[in-house]
Amino acid sequence: MFRDGARKSMWQAEAKRFENLPTQDQLFDVAIVGGGITGVSTAYRLQLIGLKCILLEANNIGFGTTGGTTAHLNDFFDTTYKEAISKFGLENAKLLAQAGKEAINIVHSNVFRHAINCDFEYKNAHLFAVDDDQVKQLDDIVDGANQVGYEMNYIDQIDFPIPFKKAVLIPKQAQFHPLKYIKGLTEAYIQAGGMVVENCMVESHVEEHAGVVLKTSLGDINAKHAVYATHTPPGISILHFTTAPYRSYAIAFSLKNENYPNTLGYDLYDPYHYYRTHEIDGKQLLIAGGEDHKTGHSEDTGSCFAELENYCRSHFDVDTVEYAWSSQYFEPADGLPSIGVLPSSDGRIFVATGFRGNGMTFGTLSSAIIYDLIIDGENPYAKLFNPKRFKPTAGFTSFVKENATVVSDFIKDKISIERIQSLAEINEGEAKVVKYEGDSYAIYAEQNGQLHVLKSTCPHAKCEVRWNNAELSWDCPCHGSRFNINGRILTGPATSGLEKLNEELQGKKN
Ligand SMILES: Cc1cc2nc3c(=O)[nH]c(=O)nc-3n(C[C@H](O)[C@H](O)[C@H](O)COP(=O)(O)OP(=O)(O)OC[C@H]3O[C@@H](n4cnc5c(N)ncnc54)[C@H](O)[C@@H]3O)c2cc1C
Incomplete structure (x- = not known):
């Protein structure tokens, strides 16, 4: 599987595996988590000036939304300049326009510099x-x-x-072709001395005075700085409540x-x-x-x-x-991305999220902002996109609205679960969340009758997952974590899968 869904995107044939090299006992300048356009662009830029970087990807480069995008590169955005003026003032709206132009220039110059086809x-x-x-x-x-x-x-x-x-x-x-682009950029990054580790899930971090320890599925990674280029950061963050x-x-x-x-x-x-x-x-x-x-x-x-x-x-x-x-x-919540220091961090951990439908541009721009923040501590756009701008009251209306939906959905789920009495109601090719002996389960029956039975509670913030019949996945409506029919994690912010019932309880439908 090369993408976070069962359907094939038109770019996917270009996804390739990169060789994992040993990482033990090394101290990296920057560990970048996530191999989409944001992570690859950021890792490339930092490595090019001689920093020692490592790019950690839970699956393969291009597995996330960058492998499922449509790759328009725009400098007008889903948030219009009119909206930006009214919310952030004329000068900030001008800055937004300048940022968009800069991002397209960065892509063009990367393509030109490395003759990326x-x-x-x-x-x-x-x-x-x-x-x-x-x-x-x-x-x-x-x-x-x-x-x-x-x-x-x-x-x-x-x-x-x-x-x-x-x-x-x-x-x-x-x-452009998004996967050909990030494949070319990853190759340029590796040529410059950068390291890629695929199939490496970053599960949590510890931030210390001198650096960051990333706890990963392949062991600890030590770095002076870390960047969550994971589209949404893992763990529980205020950013999950403002996007x-x-x-x-x-x-x-x-x-x-x-x-x-x-x-x-x-x-x-x-x-x-x-x-x-x-x-x-x-x-x-x-x-x-x-x-x-x-x-x-x-x-x-x-x-x-x-x-x-x-x-x-x-x-x-x-x-x-x-x-x-x-x-x-x-x-x-307020229409602008969050690019900069992770709200819960003292300054060594960075994040880039909330791109709306403009992540080719904002993911690229993130590489310039995060580079500047790590190297110089400042960037002209840093204040506008500061992830710490969300105070408890900022974006509050949207926050309440999102959560109100979540609450009512939860109740609605419960009601529909009550109606589903037993596993026998599931036909081949169908999926349902059912209540069974006091617990609720996400059940999918393959066309051949094979049942896949999982606990339906998302491990991230304990919401109930919903079936996505287009991509054969269980999707969490709260913060967007997604899982395949075997409970394996496809998309964060969760860092572990849905609990699978013991193998002996999995079975064939009569
Ligand atoms: C259908 C669609 C069309 C779009 N079209 C456009 C468009 O035309 N133009 C545009 O500008 N934007 C578009 N967008 C938005 C844009 O594609 C995304 O914003 C962008 O691809 C996000 O890139 P990213 O690198 O930040 O995240 P991703 O591409 O999602 O990459 C994140 C990576 O992080 C990895 N990861 C996640 N958690 C962990 C972890 N804990 N440990 C290790 N690795 C982890 C994932 O496996 C993934 O590979 C579109 C979006 C959609 C859904």
Whole structure:
């Protein structure tokens, strides 16, 4: 398995294993945890100036959302400049725009410097409104962009066969193959002397005056600094209460005609659809994404693909669905990512999370911010994205809202569990959480009748997991931990799996 889901993403063929080298009795300058775009970019940058770095990955490089992204590189964000001005002020919104440009430049210069063959291309983007409400939104977006000096130009035609009322062109965005990119960057990191250890789960840490000890599945790792580039940090952190996990769906289609869009595209529905073209193995494909929802909040995640496919078929001349996959991202309470010192740390442990749908940009930017914080102790964007900005009252409304949902969901789960009386109600290919002799279990019956019985309580913060039929996983609605049908952990913040019933209790359904 090379990704945190049962479906194959269109990038996955590029995932490769790196050789693990012995780590005993060494002191590293920086231990970077997580081999997605954030971890690889950060490790590369720090290693390049001669620091002794180690990159620890629970599975393989590209296993997380970076292997399930759609890899648009944008410097306009899910949080619009208008929203940023109103929440953080004009100067900070300008800083945000500058940060986006810097991130795209970093990717371009990494690609150029190491001749990374990752299909990097600058592209224009079309942002379009399909009804009057969206027109109002679009005008607001343009107004905000104008105020921060960010270029958006109204246009009469778009590159997509979708009726629209108003649209803008945004120049100098980009796209690339995310796994070819991080594979190339990992190779450059190793060439510069960096060490990669895969299949290494970081379970906890101890921060001391002189450094950090990471407790891992392969033993202790000692470093002067540690970076959690794990998309969401392990353990319990205030950041888990100021970000919420979401799923998004992507499909790569071949078209009957050759009208593949040459630009990146976005409408303004909530959730919005996003589009772009990429060539895989000599074949052009249209990638469409959307149908986002909070993790664990769709009864039938498979239907999200059907909705997305139907919507695309109603506009594009679709031939075949070549790939369909989903993945997870994290929504921050105030709309901005958290990049910097981990809130519970005295200064030696860093984190990067809360990227919304802009992690290619913010993951890359994290490498520059964390590099500066480790080397110089300061960075121009550090204050804006400071993970310690969330005081007990900041983001409180969203925090309460997230938790209110969690509480009511918990009750709803209990009720539905009451209705399920025995394992016998599960048909082949189905999964349910059932109550059995006072405990609750997550049960999945394979097509051949093989039952997989797990305790349904997420080890992270004790919430009840939900079935995700699209990716054959048990997903925690609270903080986004995910597990496969055998209880093995796919996605943090949990660092251990769902408890599996004794082998003798696992069995075949009659
Ligand atoms: C469908 C979809 C489409 C998207 N499209 C775009 C897009 O077009 N443009 C864009 O900018 N953003 C997009 N995003 C968001 C973006 O893909 C993510 O924000 C980004 O990939 C996150 O990268 P990361 O390196 O921080 O995390 P990840 O890629 O998730 O990497 C984290 C890694 O850490 C490892 N890990 C976790 N816990 C531990 C542990 N305890 N010990 C060791 N290792 C651990 C994981 O195995 C994983 O490999 C999209 C998201 C989704 C869901």
